[in-house]
Amino acid sequence: xxxxxxxxxxxxxxxxxxxxxxxxxxxxxxxxxxxxxxxxxxxxxxxxxxxxxxxxxxxxxxxxxxxxxxxxxxxxxxxxxxxxxxxxxxxxxxxxxxxxxxxxxxxxxxxxxxxxxxxxxxxxxxxxxxxxxxxxxxxxxxxxxxxxxxxxxxxxxxxxxxxxxxxxxxxxxxxxxxxxxxxxxxxxxxxxxxxxxxxxxxxxxxxxxxxxxxxxxxxxxxxxxxxxxxxxxxxxxxxxxxxxxxxxxxxxxxxxxxxxxxxxxxxxxxxxxxxxxxxxxxxxxxxxxxxxxxxxxxxxxxxxxxxxxxxxxxxxxxxxxxxxxxxxxxxxxxxxxxxxxxxxxxxxxxxxxxxxxxxxxxxxxxxxxxxxxxxxxxxxxxxxxxxxxxxxxxxxxxxxxxxxxxxxxxxxxxxxxxxxxxxxxxxxxxxxxxxxxxxxxxxxxxxxxxxxxxxxxxxxxxxxxxxxxxxxxxxxxxxxxxxxxxxxxxxxxxxxxxxxxxxxxxxxxxxxxx
Amino acid sequence: xxxxxxxxxxxxxxxxxxxxxxxxxxxxxxxxxxxxxxxxxxxxxxxxxxxxxxxxxxxxxxxxxxxxxxxxxxxxxxxxxxxxxxxxxxxxxxxxxxxxxxxxxxxxxxxxxxxxxxxxxxxxxxxxxxxxxxxxxxxxxxxxxxxxxxxxxxxxxxxxxxxxxxxxxxxxxxxxxxxxxxxxxxxxxxxxxxxxxxxxxxxxxxxxxxxxxxxxxxxxxxxxxxxxxxxxxxxxxxxxxxxxxxxxxxxxxxxxxxxxxxxxxxxxxxxxxxxxxxxxxxxxxxxxxxxxxxxxxxxxxxxxxxxxxxxxxxxxxxxxxxxxxxxxxxxxxxxxxxxxxxxxxxxxxxxxxxxxxxxxxxxxxxxxxx
Numbered sequence: 001x002x003x004x005x006x007x008x009x010x011x012x013x014x015x016x017x018x019x020x021x022x023x024x025x026x027x028x029x030x031x032x033x034x035x036x037x038x039x040x041x042x043x044x045x046x047x048x049x050x051x052x053x054x055x056x057x058x059x060x061x062x063x064x065x066x067x068x069x070x071x072x073x074x075x076x077x078x079x080x081x082x083x084x085x086x087x088x089x090x091x092x093x094x095x096x097x098x099x100x101x102x103x104x105x106x107x108x109x110x111x112x113x114x115x116x117x118x119x120x121x122x123x124x125x126x127x128x129x130x131x132x133x134x135x136x137x138x139x140x141x142x143x144x145x146x147x148x149x150x151x152x153x154x155x156x157x158x159x160x161x162x163x164x165x166x167x168x169x170x171x172x173x174x175x176x177x178x179x180x181x182x183x184x185x186x187x188x189x190x191x192x193x194x195x196x197x198x199x200x201x202x203x204x205x206x207x208x209x210x211x212x213x214x215x216x217x218x219x220x221x222x223x224x225x226x227x228x229x230x231x232x233x234x235x236x237x238x239x240x241x242x243x244x245x246x247x248x249x250x251x252x253x254x255x256x257x258x259x260x261x262x263x264x265x266x267x268x269x270x271x272x273x274x275x276x277x278x279x280x281x282x283x284x285x286x287x288x289x290x291x292x293x294x295x296x297x298x299x300x301x302x303x304x305x306x307x308x309x310x311x312x313x314x315x316x317x318x319x320x321x322x323x324x325x326x327x328x329x330x331x332x333x334x335x336x337x338x339x340x341x342x343x344x345x346x347x348x349x350x351x352x353x354x355x356x357x358x359x360x361x362x363x364x365x366x367x368x369x370x371x372x373x374x375x376x377x378x379x380x381x382x383x384x385x386x387x388x389x390x391x392x393x394x395x396x397x398x399x400x401x402x403x404x405x406x407x408x409x410x411x412x413x414x415x416x417x418x419x420x421x422x423x424x425x426x427x428x429x430x431x432x433x434x435x436x437x438x439x440x441x442x443x444x445x446x447x448x449x450x451x452x453x454x455x456x457x458x459x460x461x462x463x464x465x466x467x468x469x470x471x472x473x474x475x476x477x478x479x480x481x482x483x484x485x486x487x488x489x490x491x492x493x494x495x496x497x498x499x500x501x502x503x504x505x506x507x508x509x510x511x512x513x514x
Numbered sequence: 515x516x517x518x519x520x521x522x523x524x525x526x527x528x529x530x531x532x533x534x535x536x537x538x539x540x541x542x543x544x545x546x547x548x549x550x551x552x553x554x555x556x557x558x559x560x561x562x563x564x565x566x567x568x569x570x571x572x573x574x575x576x577x578x579x580x581x582x583x584x585x586x587x588x589x590x591x592x593x594x595x596x597x598x599x600x601x602x603x604x605x606x607x608x609x610x611x612x613x614x615x616x617x618x619x620x621x622x623x624x625x626x627x628x629x630x631x632x633x634x635x636x637x638x639x640x641x642x643x644x645x646x647x648x649x650x651x652x653x654x655x656x657x658x659x660x661x662x663x664x665x666x667x668x669x670x671x672x673x674x675x676x677x678x679x680x681x682x683x684x685x686x687x688x689x690x691x692x693x694x695x696x697x698x699x700x701x702x703x704x705x706x707x708x709x710x711x712x713x714x715x716x717x718x719x720x721x722x723x724x725x726x727x728x729x730x731x732x733x734x735x736x737x738x739x740x741x742x743x744x745x746x747x748x749x750x751x752x753x754x755x756x757x758x759x760x761x762x763x764x765x766x767x768x769x770x771x772x773x774x775x776x777x778x779x780x781x782x783x784x785x786x787x788x789x790x791x792x793x794x795x796x797x798x799x800x801x802x803x804x805x806x807x808x809x810x811x812x813x814x815x816x817x818x819x820x821x822x823x824x825x826x827x828x829x830x831x832x833x834x835x836x837x838x839x840x841x842x843x844x845x846x847x848x849x850x851x852x853x854x855x856x857x858x859x860x861x862x863x864x865x866x867x868x869x870x871x872x873x874x875x876x877x878x879x880x881x882x883x884x
Binding site for chain 1: 529531532533534535743744745746748751752755756758759761762763764765766874
């Protein structure tokens with residue numbers, strides 16, 4: 001059977017200011033196949049797909065759909081070409097039901113929720129989705145919301161589906177289920193394009209892989225004829241050693257003890273429920289869980305940014321051995337107590353750094369209050385900025401460039417560099433490699449390992465279970481604000497952690513994964 | 515292939531792309547060109563309406579601002595500098611608040627309250643206190659009055675997260691009504707307060723406005739240093755850029771909001787004092803005359819840099835006085851000047867679009883060779 005090309009890109013170029021997001025990209029996807037677009041963060045995968053789905057318009061080049069040239073100037077155009085994109089961040093109305101969200105924006109002049117619901121049920125059955133059309137979005141789990149997004153584009157008759165990092169927010173079990181649905185769609189003759197940077201997913205799911213590097217098209221290979229190291233080389237441009245050196249923890253002592261803390265959010269719902277654990281010096285404690293299960297609140301509680309309803313947090317000073325409570329302390333008070341707590345928050349430019357300030361002024365964030373003068377001293381921060389730029393190989397025009405102009409990896413190096421420069425005894429990092437290229441990611445892992453060797457208690461909130469298992473000493477799993485297990489990272493599988501991640505949520509209910 | 519082309523969707527003629535890589539000199543070139551175009555436009559429009567030649571129009575504008583400067587008379591020049599000083603002082607007052615992203619639209623009211631404090635002291639204590647003590651009381655009460663008017667919305671913002679734009683705006687109306695009432699009482703129902711002879715700023719070398727101008731020059735330098743080199747200025751920037759970052763490093767955001775609005779309000783109060791004690795020696799509800807709002811634009815156009823604000827206020831006041839003279843000589847009313855100033859400010863704001871975005875015409879695409 002000859003393959004029907006569903007979509008062809010020819011010489012697509014897109015620039016944002018000086019940044020070339022895509023340069024002369026050529027790509028073909030056929031009907032009845034799953035094509036992976038593989039590339040590091042910042043390689044232009046999402047930009048390319050946004051041009052197909054009408055969000056951006058290419059500066060140069062042509063798009064052909066079914067061998068006819070197409071001008072896709074809006075998502076509506078994309079829809080008339082039967083292209084549907086499932087974004088990384090869901091675009092749903094929380095207070096509407098699944099069915100209402102699915103029919104939203106369809107201008108066919110009639111609104112018949114009953115008929116639509118039947119249609120949705122038919123689609124669900126055909127491909128094996130589990131979805132209750134009447135269920136409201138805000139009561140749904142992440143994977144259910146994703147299901148709604150996928151059905152939404154299918155309902156509109158899409159037969160070219162683009163999924164942007166669909167597995168980033170899913171547990172291993174949910175991922176497997178999504179993959180089997182995607183395979184069923186492929187067999188139904190649809191063209192599936194999936195954007196990812198996870199190699200094992202590419203290998204297990206797709207028929208062909210197209211690789212992008214720094215906005216340029218590197219090549220396309222058949223999945224059956226390739227392997228992880230070849231793909232990595234295509235992606236990065238050189239051979240990379242993908243091993244994390246994990247040492248045995250030495251002289252572990254309790255450094256930070258969290259004692260049954262409970263927090264509520266603004267709406268009054270419990271985000272941390274009776275959480276207790278200890279972080280020990282000289283080890284890396286991993287925290288795994290579905291995004292939004294209370295990881296952020298947990299770290300912010302320790303950092304003095306979240307009010308505790310119940311419970312207490314104790315810090316054991318390594319010099320004096322004194323036990324001090326951090327409850328109801330502000331970040332400034334915690335610092336003044338001599339607690340050397342460093343925190344690399346998830347939202348780097350919105351919390352850890354100030355995007356519009358340069359590297360020097362960002363260094364100053366931690367130290368500007370020192371001294372009695374009314375005026376700022378920029379000498380030390382400047383030296384520190386230069387040191388970090390040199391030591392961590394930060395790519396920047398100068399130390400006076402606003403940090404928002406730096407790439408994600410370099411922003412993170414600046415932030416981690418500053419936090420480590422404070423010579424912490426407790427180092428908390430939240431999703432430290434999100435959005436980073438492979439080399440920067442491994443540099444961050446090495447920095448964390450160095451800190452562990454120095455006897456720092458490292459708390460690592462991660463999303464990639466493979467990395468957590470390779471890097472951490474112990475892994476604590478959090479689900480819906482509760483600790484569902486603490487396991488030894490050396491003797492655990494991804495699947496076991498995946499089960500723990502969804503454990504508390506289901507509390508007797510049927511698991512999403514059947 | 516081309517014949518089969520789908521005609522439903524045409525290529526867009528152009529699209530707009532965000533840019534943030536324009537070098538500083540190029541950005542300034544655009545702004546300077548805009549100002550030149552603005553002046554040309556003003557000249558041509560005036561010419562069309564007044565039927566005078568372009569040269570004459572500019573001459574009238576110049577004479578409206580500088581008077582007989584070339585013949586040795588500096589009276590008008592000082593008046594010009596005084597007008598700049600007032601507008602600049604208000605813009606400087608607003609700048610720390612704006613840098614903190616606290617949209618203080620209440621400069622008008624805060625300045626009025628400062629002015630009220632001044633006139634009140636001048637009338638009540640004028641005869642009783644020796645001159646230096648009187649001036650000291652005027653300075654302190656004016657600053658306090660402005661600060662109080664500024665800090666009320668700040669406290670509500672810090673504690674209850676009220677919307678500061680509406681709050682400060684409403685405070686203006688309250689201030690205006692208080693002034694109206696005071697004038698009614700003090701003027702004995704005549705709605706006019708005759709100029710008070712006590713507590714006026716001294717004239718230096720026959721020049722009534724010298725003190726005002728020196729005070730504002732000092733505030734300009736102070737504000738530049740405060741924002742750029744002081745710890746408090748740094749805190750203002752951090753709170754303005756990201757409250758989350760401020761919280762994360764332990765800045766007390768509420769304290770910074772309140773402290774900054776005390777400064778902002780106090781400087782507005784100073785402006786009111788300059789207007790009353792240094793210029794009018796009286797008060798009425800149009801004391802500030804809408805300059806509290808023009809100052810918002812001045813602060814923005816000056817990119818929160820006090821020295822650029824000096825230039826911007828210089829241009830705007832030049833236009834205001836110059837075009838007023840043009841209107842005057844042609845029996846147009848004063849609205850003409852306001853319209854012209856509004857248009858030029860709009861052009862200045864508009865030119866920022868071309869600095870932050872570029873328009874891409876879809877130049878012939880690379881043809882694909884099959």
